[in-house]
Amino acid sequence: MLPIGDLALHFALAIAFLLGTVPLVGFFKNNVRLMNSASLLAYFLFGLLLFAFISLGCLFYYNDFSYQYVATHSNTRLPVYYQLSAIWGGHEGSMLLWVLTLTGWMAAVGLFGKRLPLPLKSTTLAILGWIALGFLLFIVLTSSPFLRILPNFPLDGKDLNPLLQDFGLIIHPPLLYMGYVGYAVPFAFVCAILLTGYVDRFTMRWVRPWALAAWAFLTVGITIGSWWAYYELGWGGWWFWDPVENASLMPWILGTALIHSLAATEKRAVFPVWTVLLAILCFALSMLGTFLVRSGVLTSVHSFASDPKRGIFILALLGIITSFGLLLLVFNSSKIRSNQQFSLFSREMGILTNNILLFVGCLVVLLGTLFPLIVDVFALGKISVGAPYFNTLITPLTFIILFALGITPLLRFKEDQWARVKNTFIKMAVGSIILGFLISYIYAGKIDGLVITTLILSLWVLGGIIMDALADARNGSFFKSIIKTKASKLGMWLGHCGLAVLAIGVSFTSHYSIERDALMKIGESIQIKEYTFTLTGLENVAGSNYTGVKGTVNVLQNDKPLLIMHPEKRNFTVTNMPTSEVAMRPSLLDDLYVAMGEPIGNDAWAMRIYVKPFVRWVWLGGLLITLAGFIAMSDKRYRRAQKTSVKI
DSSP states (O other): OOOHHHHHHHHHHHHHHHHHHHHHHHHHTTOHHHHHHHHHHHHHHHHHHHHHHHHHHHHHHTTOTTBHHHHHHOOTTSOHHHHHHGGGSSHHHHHHHHHHHHHHHHHHHHHHOTTSOHHHHHHHHHHHHHHHHHHHHHHHHHOOTTOBOOSSOOSSOOOOOGGGOSHHHHHHHHHHHHHHHHTHHHHHHHHHHHHHOBOSHHHHHHHHHHHHHHHHHHHHHHHHHHHHHHHHSSSOOSOOOOHHHHHHHHHHHHHHHHHHHHHHHHHHOOOHHHHHHHHHHHHHHHHHHHHHHHHOSSOOTTOOOOOHHHHHHHHHHHHHHHHHHHHHHHHHHHHHOOOOOOOSSSHHHHHHHHHHHHHHHHHHHHHHHHHHHHHHHTTOOOOOOOHHHHHHHHHHHHHHHHHHHHHGGGSOSSOOOHHHHHHHHHHHHHHHHHHHHHHHHHHHSSOOHHHHHHHHHHHHHHHHHHHHHHHHTTTSOHHHHHHHSOHHHHHHHHHHHHHHHHHHHHHHHHHHOEEEEEEEOTTOEEEETTEEEEEEEEEEEEOSSEEEEEEEEEEEETTEEEEEEOOEEEEETTTTEEEEEOEEEOOSSEEEEEEEEEEOSTTOEEEEEEEEETTHHHHHHHHHHHHHHHHHHTOGGGGSOOOOOOBO
């Protein structure tokens, strides 16, 4: 096939340059026609990237192995749905998806930002255009998926990594990139505010739904990635504190601080400098994650590439873009500084406290992720930073955040009185402590310090939500009050509820999971709690590009038949790579999890069997938080015509 996708990328370079320059010239010359070109150029740029992306998809669909990227990541025996998702299964294609996602956000800004002051909107799109130009140069110069290997191209491809031949690949990267790249919009917007001088709380109100959208997409991306690792890698873990996992977690943590800071800035015009700084750092951390995944400086099962030249290019982009934002803030901070006052006992102080805690948590993760690299760069040896470091430091921070979450929504803005809320807090404390001890003892028959603390604080957060809802309904029907509640407040309640659910899931599955590794022959059994697992059969299986062995495991609960599970051990014929396909019985109370290892002589197989209580609550909490973000961004205030922002 003709390299028309590559041609589209080169056209896109030109359009991105025009988008980055023409609207800015229009702004400085006060030329409305030039500023109005920003949206059209953004739409055109998105169309070109979409065309290039579809062109690459056609190359995979028709097995055109004259293209190096297709030959490296596909095979004629690969199922068609994996052929298409293989578009982003490697470095080059995933970068194309990255830039396509960025231009999609740009087109959305052009479409939904019609009520903004024209100079502010056009400048925002121009900044996004420069970001797109940088990454398009990165693709064209170092990472093109359209490189040819003519005339001696292979007749068949090397196949997609077997670990990526899963439904998770189809949905996880696009959703994660929507979050990662989405933070470019708040970044570009606050930079445009600093450049143009359009500063008031109405402009901050406009940026909030974009920050919420990016945060919600990143939340669901991380949640699905955790679920994918849990069932695909065969080790039964939902989080490994892997460097690349941390790369997505860090912008999420700061993004959480950003959406709360934006709420305070919109409501009371407080923290404007801090809000702008968070918007800049969120996108900087997103780019840092891109660098970590693609530079090869850190070892991870999630890494795409290990080319130092590519890493240097991304690092340079990171430095340029971050420096641009920070310098704008340094030289213009006086324009947005707030003189609003608030007391130590107020909602603003609660939001600020949580922001500081989240920022410290992000620094903890950043230090743990980069410290091994720093030690290596300065030739101080080789070290690794594992889960004990992160768990030891993040756990107490999480406890303090949960405590603050129960308090902050019940406080008034500007100033509040302890006497007004004292009885409410006493009721919440007594209820959460009694229920926490009762639930913990009934479930485990004992009291574990970390579990009971997590449970009490999670119930404390839920109690705060209930008391807040009851306060709103004091003069009327509770359910009518809920229906009339603003979407942003419903989102807050649901997000805090999701975090409490997630914390309970993490605590229970971390402390009460039972794991067994054993050799099993047909007819042998393992007892875990009330469950009996018996290996009753083995049979050979074959797929389009793999062969394997499927086990049959009968499960009894209290000596009564419960279900039959079928774990598999597969070997992919092209790559000669083995994988484990786990068998699971999902449940909100406990997961049953069976994975096959290797055959160990005398007809015995290595088997891994877990009973993991409340692990589904981890992903349920993530999905509730995601839903909270989308509900909050649907608030009708963000769809109303904005008042004209004041240029200062």
